[in-house]
Amino acid sequence: MARATAKATITDVAKHAGVSLSTVSRVMNGNPSVDPALAERVRGVATELGYTASPLARSLVLGRTQTVAVVVPDLGNPTFQAVLRGLSRAAATDGYHVLIADSAEQVAEERLLAVETRRRTDGLILCAPRMPDDELAMLLPEVRPVVLVNRGMDAAVPSIAADYATALRGLIDHLYSLGHRRIAYLAGVARSASNTARLAALSGFRAAHPEVELIELASGVDFDSGAAAADAVLGSRATAVLAFNDLVAMGLLSAVSDRGIRVPDDLSITGFDDIPFARYTSPPLTTASVPAADLGALAWQALHATLTGEEAAASVRLEPEVVVRGSTGPPTS
């Protein structure tokens, strides 16, 4: 017969049970130094009153909230959604809660969001691919413990990232082996961490294959920018295009299809990330599979490790896999 009204406090329980606060506290925390019979009685009163310790009060005195913060640049992006999902489930497994902040692509807000959410939690998981290096460097000490996702920094802070460079290289090699010699790259956001990695892959490839024409084209990171890039891509006379990510690839695919271009016969297209929908376009998208949910889970593991002080969490780098589907093929022209 629990009365759900006006949440009972530890004092109520103590009074009803005729014991001191400490005893109740001990019982509730499973401290064995309490007489079993007494403990039983206290527990009885507690359940009768529907008592649960206030997380707030505990947090204040214990100095930990059992909560971590995560800031992402866009909750609408499937990749970050997957990171969040992996993170959230992993954290839940360890009894932690997740406070979430979406900067909505406002890089200027990220710092504040990070600091603010961090103060209400025990640690931070930061996805801020576009925050300038120097700003990030200033921020990091302030929000420790923190783990970075998809972005390296100094070794002092653990970073869980996919190896964008190697993966993109895999995609280029795939196109090359198909026979493509004129390849466009839709560059996404210029100053993002993963774009930097991709550009490195590009120049690596250039060095190895000077005979191949690599054309860099500007673009955004979503459907619309992919679609908007269609004319530029077609104008470039490339036979294949590396899109910044699956979203861009899908937008492009859709737009060129509308213009009567056949994929992959007239144009091969690769995506990046392997979001859940990549296999359902037509043709299905060749892409690099970034295990975003794993990234989230690993980020949690790293943070949890430093939280429990077991070990200095190590950075980890995941290798995406090139998954070849129908959107790439040999050039016909």
Next chain:
Amino acid sequence: MARATAKATITDVAKHAGVSLSTVSRVMNGNPSVDPALAERVRGVATELGYTASPLARSLVLGRTQTVAVVVPDLGNPTFQAVLRGLSRAAATDGYHVLIADSAEQVAEERLLAVETRRRTDGLILCAPRMPDDELAMLLPEVRPVVLVNRGMDAAVPSIAADYATALRGLIDHLYSLGHRRIAYLAGVARSASNTARLAALSGFRAAHPEVELIELASGVDFDSGAAAADAVLGSRATAVLAFNDLVAMGLLSAVSDRGIRVPDDLSITGFDDIPFARYTSPPLTTASVPAADLGALAWQALHATLTGEEAAASVRLEPEVVVRGSTGPPTS
């Protein structure tokens, strides 16, 4: 020259400024009853020390956390992702934080998650389409203030929902006007709130059009169950199928296409929700557009209203719009 080490407390500031705690508190809270000059000095010390009031301590004494909880059944589902996004951004606008819990489709966990996250926050936004009515009824009083998403209850708790019944009816009418007389329905999760609404729409249509054959088929709520239902759908000899949602529709579309079935010539398919990818299938999906992000934003508004006690938040019901794309057409058989 802010020293970021060991977060300064209000006591530090008071000491450095040579004033009492109360004064610092007043200054930090913009209480005008402080001598402007003194206030200025205190503010100086505060910034110098990099002082910010501990949200935890404030929460404890003020009795509010500036945080709300949201529980969703699956963070991998685009609809709930959109709800979360709309909610998170709206809440951020009002200076609130969002604590998120993903029950990972474990209906048994939802109650606990709801109660636990609610205790650390000021209110709850609950998406629990599959929780049994009686369990929900028991839970609600315990987590108030709460607002329900996509699920009505008694009038006592505000509910923000899309009108699934009317929308599905719109989809059926669309198929009917196209000439379909044998229509299959992929029923998704049997006991979910929105499925109940859909079934109501179905029987409404049956009453109006006894000449139409309406075939109910079991299915899940994701790609795979859509694909898995392909044989059953084909076996039913329906000329059109109403999929439980876009995911199911896409899975089905993909599977029947693989079998050489042409959509919409051989089979018309409708989805539900209008997730961002629905327009990028081929053919693009005819579906009912559920403004999930708006649902989230409205849920926030309702919760915020009851939090600030301005008014008793009202329930709202949004009308999805039927959006006709390429996956539906007249039957050819």
Next chain:
DNA sequence: CTGTTAGCGCTTTCAC
């Protein structure tokens, strides 16, 4: 084993 006493860091009467 159990109770008493300090706080955790802050806000808020209540006096001066």
Next chain:
DNA sequence: GTGAAAGCGCTAACAG
């Protein structure tokens, strides 16, 4: 206008 003191609900020495 400013400070002293009480207390938000809990835990953790510290005594018995």
